[in-house]
Amino acid sequence: MARLPIxxxxxxxxxxxxxxxxxxTPEIRKLAADMAETMYAAPGVGLAATQVNxxxxxxxxxxxxHRDELRVFINPVLLEAEGEAENxxxxxxxxxxxxxxxxxxxxxxxxxxxxxxTIEFDAEGLLAVCVQHEMDHxxxxxxxxxxxxxxxxxxxxxxxxxxxxxx
Ligand code: NI
Numbered sequence: 001m002a003r004l005p006i007x008x009x010x011x012x013x014x015x016x017x018x019x020x021x022x023x024x025t026p027e028i029r030k031l032a033a034d035m036a037e038t039m040y041a042a043p044g045v046g047l048a049a050t051q052v053n054x055x056x057x058x059x060x061x062x063x064x065x066h067r068d069e070l071r072v073f074i075n076p077v078l079l080e081a082e083g084e085a086e087n088x089x090x091x092x093x094x095x096x097x098x099x100x101x102x103x104x105x106x107x108x109x110x111x112x113x114x115x116x117x118t119i120e121f122d123a124e125g126l127l128a129v130c131v132q133h134e135m136d137h138x139x140x141x142x143x144x145x146x147x148x149x150x151x152x153x154x155x156x157x158x159x160x161x162x163x164x165x166x167x
Contacts, residue, residue: 001033007052018058024115034052103133106123
C-alpha cells in the first residue's frame with residue numbers, strides 16, 4: 001500500500017467529475033487500499049478518489065471509533081434522500097477549516113463494495129453526512145462551495161495568506 005498526495009482546495013483538479021468504474025479489478029482494489037491508508041494517516045473519516053487525483057467513482061469511509069470498520073463504495077448512487085440535518089464538516093482537501101452544511105438526514109445508498117458485490121443500505125447521522133460529502137467530491141464539488149459568498153471570500157483570503165506564507 002502507499003500513501004497518496006491529497007489535492008487541496010482550490011486546486012482545479014478537484015472540479016473534475018469522476019467516471020463510473022466498469023469492473024472492480026485488482027487495480028481498483030489497490031486504489032481503494034491506498035486511499036484507505038491515506039485517509040487513516042491524515043487522519044480523516046472519508047476520502048474520495050477525486051482528492052488523490054484519480055477520477056473514478058471510488059470512496060472510502062471509516063467513522064468507527066477504533067478505525068477498524070473500513071467501507072469502500074464504488075459507483076455509489078443515492079436511491080433516496082429525506083429530511084434535513086445541519087452538521088459541522090471538514091475536509092482533507094481544506095485543512096483546518098470546518099463549517100456547518102445542511103444535507104439530507106437519511107439516505108438509501110446503492111454501491112458496489114471492494115469485492116464487486118452490489119450492496120444497498122440505509123444510513124443516517126455521521127455516515128449519511130460522510131457519504132453525501134464524498135459523493136459530492138466525485139461530482140467535482142467541495143463542501144465549502146455550499147457556504148455563503150461572504151464566508152467563501154474570507155476562506156479564499158485565508159488560503160491566499162497561507163500559500164504566501166508557505167512560499
Ligand atoms: Ni472532503
